[in-house]
């Protein structure tokens with residue numbers, strides 16, 4: 001990057017004046033990355049030598065759809081079409097990602113080669129090879145990046161899939177800590193997905209670990225996002241539960257980091273974004289006691305007019321302020337364009353009787369206006385809410401027995417029986433995104449007189465596009481300990497006093513290149529993206545300068561450094577400069593990405 005561009009990038013940062021280690025001219029070493037047609041591309045002998053060092057774990061990557069043009073008999077193509085909507089398959093296929101692309105932003109494309117790493121030593125070999133040959137390394141965990149950061153054409157993929165070993169350690173002491181009581185922790189390989197961890201920690205061992213709501217998200221990717229699960233309003237963020245990590249940095253060193261060793265890097269891994277500071281190979285997370293009961297409320301309120309819907313929103317914001325902004329509640333409420341309010345909430349630590357007593361006044365208010373409002377259960381049968389033993393929450397066989405259809409098992413022959421996904425999450429597997437945005441909503445918006453502004457904004461925004469509030473993705477109302485632990489992470493501090501994260505998204509059918517019939521409808525995508533942008537714009541007017549969750553955000557987010565990390569950005573940038581001064585690791589809108597690029601690599605634009 002040219003000096004002038006560096007300076008203008010710096011000037012664009014709102015906090016340039018406080019940058020602790022602004023990169024000097026000599027600090028920026030932008031070298032052209034090497035692509036396959038480049039004379040510097042590694043020779044077959046050099047690839048073979050790497051393969052030898054890896055014990056045969058180097059693979060050439062192709063999209064399984066690349067053979068579809070050869071006819072109906074191509075077995076990889078047939079298999080991929082059959083399991084296109086299975087998130088475990090998309091995780092297991094190095095040539096694919098969970099999303100097939102994002103309109104105007106990126107389209108999923110395979111790397112040239114992948115290192116199917118077994119351990120940190122394999123990862124270190126891959127990192128050294130990429131650095132030496134100036135290749136772009138790309139890291140794929142389970143492939144859920146909305147920003148398209150776990151795939152890039154012509155790159156060397158570091159694929160963590162096989163590093164999924166999990167053990168519970170009863171007396172864990174983080175590296176570098178000289179004193180203090182040991183505590184229970186779970187050690188999880190970077191390639192595991194949350195369902196692997198929930199199976200080991202909750203279903204088998206009857207304990208709790210804070211992971212993601214979507215059970216097929218990758219463990220290391222979620223930790224580095226900050227990470228929310230359904231019960232984060234009680235247990236806090238996933239990053240805040242990190243006790244130690246093993247990470248391979250750009251210099252090829254394998255480091256074990258904690259709050260007591262390489263504390264700056266450890267802090268950056270807690271929400272500073274994936275694919276940026278190194279390759280995480282293993283994490284150690286706190287293990288907690290499991291509550292007795294988890295529960296859920298699933299209901300739909302259909303309003304029959306604008307004015308009735310306004311009344312529902314007004315009443316709901318009041319109800320939510322009094323009853324939902326506390327450690328017991330999580331997940332979502334959606335305000336739909338067609339005057340519908342859907343409740344998909346989960347609870348913890350509440351019996352069914354307590355839940356009924358709490359919701360009764362709100363439901364009674366709705367039922368009292370049958371001409372204007374209609375209350376329905378969103379699940380089969382008349383049940384609006386229920387509670388169950390928490391130990392079975394991630395137990396696919398329990399759901400199959402008690403409420404078939406809630407979870408979908410991985411249908412592939414030989415798949416572990418506990419591999420299943422929440423059926424409601426399934427629609428996103430293979431999806432082509434049309435638009436996406438998120439915004440943290442501060443707790444103060446629920447207080448009078450701001451509450452009226454919030455209710456009006458929710459109504460107006462929902463005229464443009466459906467708005468979903470994720471109560472578990474904001475920590476207002478969480479226990480003090482959870483808030484303080486999250487304060488010591490790299491996430492945007494806006495999360496600490498937000499009562500919810502508003503998320504708006506739209507997508508269409510899968511558009512993987514080569515998939516027969518794939519034909520993204522770009523005019524529809526543009527229309528939907530612009531409706532999302534109008535809708536989030538209305539919400540942003542009541543939260544000027546508001547934060548956005550790095551891993552669930554708009555690819556085109558303006559002022560992304562501030563939106564994703566707030567006042568933490570200068571510190572994160574200094575850590576990036578310290579551990580990766582040449583910018584080996586690069587992801588779109590990752591820390592430091594304004595200084596480097598995937599230069600030399602085909603832009604993943606759709607046009």
Ligand SMILES: Cc1cc2nc3c(=O)[nH]c(=O)nc-3n(C[C@H](O)[C@H](O)[C@H](O)COP(=O)(O)OP(=O)(O)OC[C@H]3O[C@@H](n4cnc5c(N)ncnc54)[C@H](O)[C@@H]3O)c2cc1C
Pocket residue numbers: 098138139140141142143144145146149150160190212213214216217218219220221222224225226227228229273274275276278279280281425428551552587
């Ligand atoms: C369907 C869906 C559901 C989601 N649900 C939730 C949710 O419930 N809660 C929540 O908080 N977020 C959620 N997210 C966002 C998700 O947490 C992030 O996208 C997360 O980074 C995904 O990790 P991954 O391994 O699955 O994805 P990947 O795309 O493989 O990785 C994401 C990023 O992390 C990097 N990365 C992955 N592994 C490593 C590693 N070992 N070392 C260094 N970098 C690495 C990748 O390079 C990439 O930049 C969801 C996303 C999707 C698409």
